[in-house]
Each structure stands twice: as structure tokens, then as C-alpha cells.
Amino acid sequence: MKNKLSRFAVPYVVWMALFVVAPIIIMVVYAFASQNGGFSLENFVKMGSYTEVFLRSFKMAVIATIICLLIGYPVAYLMSREGAGFQRTAMVLIMLPMWMNFLLRTYSWITILDNNGLLNQLFQKIGLITLYNNITGSNLTYFPMMNTGGAVVLGMVYNYLPFMILPIYSVIIKLDHSLLEAARDLGANSSTVFRKVILPLSLPGVLSGITMVFVPSVSTFAISQMLGGGTELLLGDLIERQFLGGAYNPQLGAAISLVMMIIVVLCMIVMNRFGEGEEQAVMM
Amino acid sequence: MSKELIRLHDLCMAFDDELVLDHINLCINDSEFLTLLGPSGCGKTTTLRIIGGFTTPTSGDVTFDGVRINDVPPHKRQINTVFQKYALFPHLDVFENIAFGLRIAKVPAREIEERVMEMLEVVSLKGFERRRVDQLSGGQQQRVAIARALVNRPKVLLLDEPLGALDLRLRKDMQIELKRIQQQMGITFIYVTHDQEEALTMSDTVVVMDKGRIQQVGSPEDIYNEPQNAFVADFIGESNILNGTMVRDGVVRMYRKEFPCVDGGFAPNEPVDVVIRPEDIDIVPVDQGQLAGTVTNVTFKGMQYDIIVDLGGFKWLVQTTDHSPVGSQVGVKIDPDGFHIMKKSEYSGMFGDYSSYSEEYEELADVSALEEEESGDEE
Numbered sequence: 001m002k003n004k005l006s007r008f009a010v011p012y013v014v015w016m017a018l019f020v021v022a023p024i025i026i027m028v029v030y031a032f033a034s035q036n037g038g039f040s041l042e043n044f045v046k047m048g049s050y051t052e053v054f055l056r057s058f059k060m061a062v063i064a065t066i067i068c069l070l071i072g073y074p075v076a077y078l079m080s081r082e083g084a085g086f087q088r089t090a091m092v093l094i095m096l097p098m099w100m101n102f103l104l105r106t107y108s109w110i111t112i113l114d115n116n117g118l119l120n121q122l123f124q125k126i127g128l129i130t131l132y133n134n135i136t137g138s139n140l141t142y143f144p145m146m147n148t149g150g151a152v153v154l155g156m157v158y159n160y161l162p163f164m165i166l167p168i169y170s171v172i173i174k175l176d177h178s179l180l181e182a183a184r185d186l187g188a189n190s191s192t193v194f195r196k197v198i199l200p201l202s203l204p205g206v207l208s209g210i211t212m213v214f215v216p217s218v219s220t221f222a223i224s225q226m227l228g229g230g231t232e233l234l235l236g237d238l239i240e241r242q243f244l245g246g247a248y249n250p251q252l253g254a255a256i257s258l259v260m261m262i263i264v265v266l267c268m269i270v271m272n273r274f275g276e277g278e279e280q281a282v283m284m
Numbered sequence: 285m286s287k288e289l290i291r292l293h294d295l296c297m298a299f300d301d302e303l304v305l306d307h308i309n310l311c312i313n314d315s316e317f318l319t320l321l322g323p324s325g326c327g328k329t330t331t332l333r334i335i336g337g338f339t340t341p342t343s344g345d346v347t348f349d350g351v352r353i354n355d356v357p358p359h360k361r362q363i364n365t366v367f368q369k370y371a372l373f374p375h376l377d378v379f380e381n382i383a384f385g386l387r388i389a390k391v392p393a394r395e396i397e398e399r400v401m402e403m404l405e406v407v408s409l410k411g412f413e414r415r416r417v418d419q420l421s422g423g424q425q426q427r428v429a430i431a432r433a434l435v436n437r438p439k440v441l442l443l444d445e446p447l448g449a450l451d452l453r454l455r456k457d458m459q460i461e462l463k464r465i466q467q468q469m470g471i472t473f474i475y476v477t478h479d480q481e482e483a484l485t486m487s488d489t490v491v492v493m494d495k496g497r498i499q500q501v502g503s504p505e506d507i508y509n510e511p512q513n514a515f516v517a518d519f520i521g522e523s524n525i526l527n528g529t530m531v532r533d534g535v536v537r538m539y540r541k542e543f544p545c546v547d548g549g550f551a552p553n554e555p556v557d558v559v560i561r562p563e564d565i566d567i568v569p570v571d572q573g574q575l576a577g578t579v580t581n582v583t584f585k586g587m588q589y590d591i592i593v594d595l596g597g598f599k600w601l602v603q604t605t606d607h608s609p610v611g612s613q614v615g616v617k618i619d620p621d622g623f624h625i626m627k628k629s630e631y632s633g634m635f636g637d638y639s640s641y642s643e644e645y646e647e648l649a650d651v652s653a654l655e656e657e658e659s660g661d662e663e
Binding site for chain 2 (some may be wrong): 184186192201
């Protein structure tokens with residue numbers, strides 16, 4: 001039995017070794033190497049000048065995660081209370097954008113947010129811009145929305161919201177209905193049932209939703225480049241530049257990646273503690 | 285005397301087009317232990333859920349202390365429930381599970397402490413207050429569920445097959461325990477079960493249900509000794525049910541012979557169902573018996589032998605402490621008070637024949653073996 005299992009596990013182990021363990025080892029080796037080879041810590045010293053980028057990345061990822069949570073939890077909860085047909089339709093609608101290419105989806109936001117994009121045209125038509133100018137005494141012909149931090153956060157929220165909704169939804173939908181009846185039986189009205197039973201029991205879903213939104217948000221580079229127009233340099237952009245851009249320096253890129261990874265893992269460990277290890281399997 | 289607490293008046297319940305409850309009328313007294321007994325699908329759980337407020341009846345009224353409570357939501361009823369699968373909150377420990385209702389009612393912390401501890405004492409779970417509920421055995425979880433309901437001092441406790449998941453021994457212990465708790469607290473218990481023995485052991489009043497209708501209401505003794513129709517006679521204990529004719533008061537005819545009995549009040553020569561409990565039949569030598577037949581099957585049951593006797597093509601179940609070999613000719617003798625006469629009903633002819641005895645028993649044995657396994661896993 002044991003032999004059989006390990007035989008089946010071989011492809012998995014090989015896969016893991018090739019595509020997970022090996023890259024991490026290479027990354028660590030690069031991170032501790034100077035540009036002309038040999039051990040050095042200069043990459044980490046150099047990183048000090050990028051503190052601002054680190055802070056901005058984490059700040060934006062946190063904001064995007066919070067917004068996703070604020071939108072995603074109610075959506076997941078309300079969805080779980082509807083009929084089976086509604087739930088199926090809602091699920092398809094939530095998944096639908098994910099069947100489209102990520103870059104395409106993000107590009108389409110440019111046509112919406114652009115200075116003469118769909119939204120600004122709409123605002124102009126309904127007289128919102130004129131109204132704004134009259135009130136503030138400014139002289140705008142459009143609301144600048146592209147190439148701002150807000151646009152980047154919007155891109156993150158838009159792209160990663162399904163990853164918040166789905167885990168929360170799947171936890172809530174699996175809640176034992178008799179627990180809710182028991183709570184009502186013991187004197188809880190609907191809001192108390194939610195506060196004292198549904199919310200605490202859906203925390204594992206919330207934690208995994210936060211992980212699944214925060215991690216890609218903190219490391220994204222495409223969104224910030226497309227919607228931020230290079231004004232909002234994020235960690236992902238910084239790392240990309242070290243490998244592909246003019247600032248070619250893979251050692252530094254590896255070091256930044258390593259530090260980012262460590263910070264993310266630390267965040268997750270703290271979060272796990274916070275969740276009291278209710279369902280350990282949730283993370284990773 | 286005890287006063288009326290809950291009354292169900294012409295209660296009907298339909299899911300889609302299926303009538304689950306068919307004009308239920310029932311009166312439940314204060315501080316009584318009432319059991320709703322019936323096979324699965326008979327409507328007993330639906331009745332309980334209506335009393336608890338989780339289901340709204342299609343028509344009919346529920347009154348509590350004389351007040352109509354059809355539209356009162358569960359959290360505003362002075363009724364608590366012990367759910368079939370306990371439904372303990374997995375994110376709370378034993379203490380917090382029991383304190384749940386009190387915290388919602390904003391009872392002062394010191395009083396909560398006192399009352400929870402008192403309840404833990406009642407259900408013999410002292411020292412378990414900080415345990416996680418998933419670390420408890422089935423029997424312990426069950427007792428937490430009871431404590432969680434009782435700590436709110438409800439006027440009525442509803443129990444939905446609470447012992448179903450426990451193994452036989454624990455079930456027996458808990459039956460006695462539940463009865464003790466009910467007497468100690470002096471409140472009304474409404475208990476749902478499909479286990480007739482459980483119902484007879486614990487109840488003051490048994491309500492036998494089938495097909496959404498109440499078949500009989502009475503004390504356990506009444507239900508057992510004076511079943512109203514073939515369904516009740518068959519469902520409660522073992523019964524041989526035969527066709528007969530009530531010649532006159534005190535005389536019943538079957539097998540073309542007249543037998544003395546103690547029942548009366550039927551029309552002359554009215555066709556009736558005759559119930560004879562297996563333990564009321566004596567096996568005697570052929571020449572001393574009222575009827576004679578052949579033994580076709582003998583099963584040793586520990587306390588007694590279950591003997592199947594073929595009497596003119598109808599197979600009787602006889603329970604006796606004396607062994608009779610298969611194939612032997614025996615006589616049977618029944619005392620006059622061993623006959624119970626019932627009016628014909630829709631159930632006549634459906635029960636009480638032991639022709640399929642062996643298969644039936646094997647099926648029963650399979651089911652109980654399965655149950656045993658399941659509850660074993662939970663322990």
C-alpha cells in the first residue's frame with residue numbers, strides 16, 4: 001500500500017522539485033550573489049532605496065483586499081440565501097470575466113476610465129463635470145481617473161474579487177442549517193444569528209479569500225503598468241524591470257522577490273494565528 | 285391536575301401537493317412527557333417543527349397557554365429544542381454552547397456562570413466546560429445539547445430523535461437520564477421517536493402517528509394493551525392479528541370455533557380484527573390446546589424462544605420460555621384476557637401475519653447492525 005502510494009507520488013514530487021523547489025533555490029542563490037558572482041549582501045543593502053515601493057505595494061494590496069472583502073462578503077452571503085437557480089446564474093456571472101484573458105479585461109478598463117473614455121463621456125452628458133466646475137470653481141474638461149492609484153486599486157479589486165467571493169460563498173453554503181435553527185431556537189433574531197454563528201463560522205472562508213486576493217495584489221505588475229501608467233511603481237514592476245527592463249539586475253530582482261515572499265509568508269502566519277487555526281487547511 | 289399547555293387544532297401541512305399532516309388535533313398538558321411515535325414519514329418531526337416554530341402549518345392553529353402562536357418566530361417562543369444531530373456550535377466550547385441562549389437574553393455574567401454550572405451538574409458533565417464540542421463523545425454531545433436547551437428554563441422541551449445516533453447501551457442509560465431530568469425540572473417534554481420501546485419506557489402519553497394522522501393517543505399501557513387498530517397493534521410490540529367475528533359480547537369466533545374473551549360492545553356477528561400478543565399464548569400438548577398446529581421456526585432470543593406455529597395456514601408468533609422442536613405438533617391455549625378485539629380499519633389484513641417472519645427478522649438485524657456500526661464510529 002505504502003509503496004503503491006509513493007509510486008503514484010513520483011510525478012508530483014518531480015514536478016514540485018522542478019517547478020517549485022528549484023526556482024526558489026535559484027532565487028535564493030541569486031539574491032545572495034553580487035553582479036559579478038560571489039557571495040554578497042549588497043542586493044539587500046541596495047533595497048533600502050526602494051522602501052517606498054514596498055510600502056506602496058503593501059498599502060495598495062491591503063486597500064484592494066479590504067474593498068474586496070467589503071464587497072465580496074455581502075455578495076457571497078446574499079447569494080447563499082437565494083434559490084439554487086439564482087446561485088447557479090450568479091456563479092456563472094462571477095466566473096464569466098475569468099474566462100477572458102487577464103490583459104484584455106484590464107485593457108478594457110482603459111477605454112472606460114480614459115480622459116475621453118466611456119465614464120467621462122457619460123459624466124459630460126449628464127452635466128456632472130459642469131456641475132463640479134461650478135461648485136469648485138475649477139475648469140475641468142474631464143475627471144482624471146487613468147494613471148492614478150485609484151485606478152490601480154480598482155484593477156486589483158476587479159480582477160481578484162471572485163477569489164474573495166468564492167471561498168466565502170463555499171463556506172457559508174456548507175454551514176449546517178440546523179445550527180442556524182438552533183441559534184434561532186435559543187432566542188437569536190436574524191442579526192444575532194449572523195453575528196454569533198454565521199460570521200464566526202465563515203471566518204475560514206474569509207481568511208482564504210484574503211490570502212487569495214492579497215498575495216496576487218501585492219505582486220502584480222501588469223495592472224499597475226496598464227492602469228497606473230507607470231506613476232504608481234509597485235513591487236511587481238520593480239522586479240520585472242530587474243529582469244526585462246533597462247535596469248537589468250537579476251540579482252537585485254531575486255533579492256526583492258525573496259524579501260517580498262518572506263513578508264507575505266509572515267503576514268499569512270499572523271493571519272493564521274488570528275484565525276485560531278480553526279481550519280488549518282485553508283492557507284496555502 | 286395538570287393543565288393544558290399546547291393545543292394543536294386541525295393542523296394540516298402540505299409540501300407541494302403531498303399532505304404530510306392530516307387534521308391533527310392534540311392537547312399537550314403541562315409537565316407531561318409526551319411522545320410522538322411513528323415510522324419515518326408519518327409526520328411526527330413536522331409536528332415537532334411546527335410546535336418549535338420552524339415550519340408554518342398550511343392550515344390549523346397552534347395555541348400555547350391559550351394564545352395562538354402560529355406566527356410567533358422560534359426565538360420568541362418559550363420552547364427550546366434538542367436537535368437530532370445536536371447542532372452544537374463548533375466554534376464555541378461546552379460552556380459557551382450552553383451559555384448561548386443566556387448571553388442573547390443578556391443575563392448577568394455571574395448568573396450565567398451559576399446556571400451553566402448547575403446545568404452541567406444536571407447532565408453530569410462537570411469539568412467539561414472548557415472542552416471543544418468535537419472532542420466529546422456522542423453521548424456527551426447529546427447531554428450538552430440538552431443542557432443548552434434546558435438552561436433557558438423553557439416551558440417546553442422538544443426532542444427530535446435525540447438518542448438515534450447512540451449505541452444501544454448508551455441509549456438505555458440516556459432514556460432513564462432523560463426521564464429523571466424531566467421529573468427534576470418539572471417541564472413538558474415533547475419527544476419524537478420511531479422506537480416503540482423508547483416511547484413506552486419514558487412517556488406519560490404516547491401519540492402513535494402514521495400517514496400524517498394520529499392513530500391513537502394514550503398512556504403506554506393503554507397503547508400496548510388496547511390498541512385501536514392493526515397499525516398500532518403491529519407497531520407497538522409484536523402482535524398476531526387475525527380475522528374474526530364477534531358473535532356476542534365476550535365471545536369471538538375464528539377458525540370456526542368460538543373463544544371466550546373479555547371484550548364487548550360490538551354489533552352481533554360484526555367482523556373484527558383479533559389481536560393476540562405472542563406472550564399471551566401458551567404452548568400445550570395437542571389434546572389440551574384450543575387449536576393445534578405445526579412448529580415451523582424456532583429462534584432463541586435469550587429471555588425466550590420465538591416460535592412460529594402454523595395454524596391452518598396462518599403463521600402465529602408465540603413467545604415462550606419452553607423449547608419446542610421444529611416440525612412438532614403443538615396445541616395453543618389463550619386465556620380470555622389474551623384476546624384483544626378491534627374494529628375493522630383501513631389497516632386490517634396488512635399486519636400481524638408472521639409468514640415472512642424469518643426474512644423480516646434478518647432485515648431488522650441488518651438495520652440494527654448498521655446502526656450499531658454508525659454510532660460506534662461516532663464514539
